[in-house]
Amino acid sequence: MHLPAYLAPFRPRLFSALAGYTRERFLKDAGAGVTVGIVALPLAMAFAIASGLKPEAGIWTAIIAGALISALGGSAVQIGGPAGAFIVIVYGILERYGLANLLIATACAGVLLFLLGLLKLGTLVRYVPVSIVVGFTNGIAVLIALSQARDLLGLVVPKMPADFFSQIKVLGNHLDSFNPYALGLGLICLLGLFIWPRLFDTQARAAGGFFTMRLIRLMQAVEGVQLKRATRMASRMPGPIVALVTLTAFAYFLALPVETIGTRFNGIPRALPSFALPDFSWETVRLLVAPTITIAMLGAVESLLCARVADQVSGLPRHDPNQELMAQGVANFVVPFFGGMPATGTIARTVTNVRSGASSPVSGLVHALTLALIVLAAAPLAVHVPLAVLSGILLYVAWNMGEWREFARLPQASSHYRLIMLGTFFLTVVFDLTVALQVGLILACVLFVRRMSSLFQVVEVSRDADSASFQLYGSLFFGAVAKLDPILTVVESAPKGLVVRLDVQSLQSLDTSGLDVLEQLHKAIVLRGGRLVIAGLNAQPLAVMERSGFLAKIEMV
Incomplete structure (x- = not known):
């Protein structure tokens, strides 16, 4: 029977283990x-x-x-x-x-x-x-x-x-x-x-x-x-x-x-x-x-x-x-x-x-x-x-x-590890495992978002009266979109007709929240008679922009 690709076949290891099974085994x-x-x-x-x-x-x-x-x-x-x-x-x-x-x-x-x-x-x-x-x-x-x-x-x-x-x-x-x-x-x-x-x-x-x-x-x-x-x-x-x-x-x-x-x-x-x-x-x-x-x-x-x-x-x-x-x-x-x-x-x-x-x-x-x-x-x-x-x-x-040695190793661990491990431990003891797992996973997700957002960077390369150039590093996702605010500030304070160039060769990934911020930035630039130019798109950000139709609205180099 042919199963859909998203379903796992039911194949117990016992069946394959019995192939060539010997008396010694x-x-x-x-x-x-x-x-x-x-x-x-x-x-x-x-x-x-x-x-x-x-x-x-x-x-x-x-x-x-x-x-x-x-x-x-x-x-x-x-x-x-x-x-x-x-x-x-x-x-x-x-x-x-x-x-x-x-x-x-x-x-x-x-x-x-x-x-x-x-x-x-x-x-x-x-x-x-x-x-x-x-x-x-x-x-x-x-x-x-x-x-x-x-x-x-x-x-x-x-x-x-x-x-x-x-x-x-x-x-x-x-x-x-x-x-x-x-x-x-x-x-x-x-x-x-x-x-x-x-x-x-x-x-x-x-x-x-x-x-x-x-x-x-x-x-x-x-x-x-x-x-x-x-x-x-x-x-x-x-x-x-x-x-x-x-x-x-x-x-x-x-x-x-x-x-x-x-x-x-x-x-x-x-x-x-x-x-x-x-x-x-x-x-x-x-x-x-x-x-x-x-x-x-x-x-x-x-x-x-x-x-x-x-x-x-x-x-x-x-x-x-x-x-x-x-x-x-x-x-x-x-x-x-x-x-x-x-x-x-x-x-x-x-x-x-x-x-x-x-x-x-x-x-x-x-x-x-x-x-x-x-x-x-x-x-x-x-x-x-x-x-x-x-x-x-x-x-x-x-x-x-118990892995009791982990307590002794806590001083050498990261602050995120200490917070999650000790938090899960005390919640398990004082409340119950359900609460500990829920809070632990939520805390892990929040700290992961915080860490990933810290890896995203916006670097101003050059700026004059007619143009501004920025370079983006990392992953532009919902946790890092606030870091594009300095670019929007430059656009709003500059004279009309500003050309904004974003070098995204080091941008590894882009989600829908990041795309939405880029679209808002593009609208703000166009309203002031300027142009948005994006250079060096990688495969994943390129695919996201192409599916949304945003790629057709901007200039690429």
């Missing part, structure tokens, strides 16, 4: 998929719980959305599922609109994402300034960390509010219910996640602190006796899984008085999710425009940033951004019908996938299958998982999510 993809599936289990539960949902919402989102994104996406190795960036957004929508409307907003965002990809708008996401991305990423990391304070401290809080200052107030009012056992488990989990990868990384060993080096020496001593093979096997175990299993067993056998998945959610159902249509109406959709756009924009930015990281790490052919957005759209449209949450590309799991040897979307399908088998086989064991351990995992995620 399948074994590598299967191993990587199993590894990522194990890594995704605690993260999926933690993201759902932190978002105000039940843990199975995150798990089945990772399974269903992960499978759809891998099967239909435009990247060879990207892993999709629930992401930390959505925690704050989902919690806020859930608090304000309720679960049914969250599901509707997610499905509508899926439609919007699919249309963005179908209309070849995937590349537009790249135009989001890096200062905005860094600002809202750091802001989300701070909010994730704050959202985990309740479970980390073991506070008895019936319902956490969504906004920043209310959360701080509620936490302060419930400090009397502090649980030292929960804090101990959370801090041990967090510390263990920092230490675990350094035990097997030679570069990290060299940079490690005193405590880490002592553990490494102890491990080396044990290795020298009998456990070298066990150590190599341990190095392949994901840190979150090690923390989840060991600390859950520790809390269970010592009967520590901490809140668990079982005590708060009565465990995880050991069954497939049921298909259910949310209560859909046009009036409801109209109320959910802002949440829908927020989910779609954040999902698009996160997934395409993740896909770019995957390209750099894997060395495989570059992803197709439009196909990736269409796959994200399908996944987010389908998942709500099974009670899931918004999904996008996930950098941590994608990088794990690549480093585990993945070379095709098959690894993503194996990852989803692995998660499904784990849930169906071991769901009853999840009732014993302490929430403090999951909070420790999320604090580790928040730390890795």
Whole structure:
């Protein structure tokens, strides 16, 4: 079927990846998929719980959305599922609109994402300034960390509010219910996640602190006796899984008085999710425009940033951004019908996938299958998982999510970068991501117009009683038209019959506002019996003047 040129073809990367697929590649993809599936289990539960949902919402989102994104996406190795960036957004929508409307907003965002990809708008996401991305990423990391304070401290809080200052107030009012056992488990989990990868990384060993080096020496001593093979096997175990299993067993056998998945959610159902249509109406959709756009924009930015990281790490052919957005759209449209949450590309799991040897979307399908088998086989064991351990995992995620070094580099950055980055960061923390993105983009546009207008210059070359010559540099657009006022002043103060020459050889572009000002200048010159002469027109300004008919009214040299 022949599609119009403005529509992107639907070509999942899986189809091309299976051409010439070998058994050796399948074994590598299967191993990587199993590894990522194990890594995704605690993260999926933690993201759902932190978002105000039940843990199975995150798990089945990772399974269903992960499978759809891998099967239909435009990247060879990207892993999709629930992401930390959505925690704050989902919690806020859930608090304000309720679960049914969250599901509707997610499905509508899926439609919007699919249309963005179908209309070849995937590349537009790249135009989001890096200062905005860094600002809202750091802001989300701070909010994730704050959202985990309740479970980390073991506070008895019936319902956490969504906004920043209310959360701080509620936490302060419930400090009397502090649980030292929960804090101990959370801090041990967090510390263990920092230490675990350094035990097997030679570069990290060299940079490690005193405590880490002592553990490494102890491990080396044990290795020298009998456990070298066990150590190599341990190095392949994901840190979150090690923390989840060991600390859950520790809390269970010592009967520590901490809140668990079982005590708060009565465990995880050991069954497939049921298909259910949310209560859909046009009036409801109209109320959910802002949440829908927020989910779609954040999902698009996160997934395409993740896909770019995957390209750099894997060395495989570059992803197709439009196909990736269409796959994200399908996944987010389908998942709500099974009670899931918004999904996008996930950098941590994608990088794990690549480093585990993945070379095709098959690894993503194996990852989803692995998660499904784990849930169906071991769901009853999840009732014993302490929430403090999951909070420790999320604090580790928040730390890795934030680009904290950017704050230290701010003194060397431009004033525009500092203003946009810090503005987006504080708006994300104090208000919400929707406001931060809107204000950040508007501010970026205003500052861009200001910078571009400063590059446009009008230089007076010569002037006498009968003629005046000026040279234009840069781009004459709506933000720079005021800089032509000095020429108009010369025309109005000069005697009649003045010949004005504009040398535009260095004028790179012209928009309709700039053309309108030139037309007004031409009228003012003609009314005083003079002539306007334009010399050295480049291709773009020439085309604009020709289409408007202005070219026929002036003299060219």
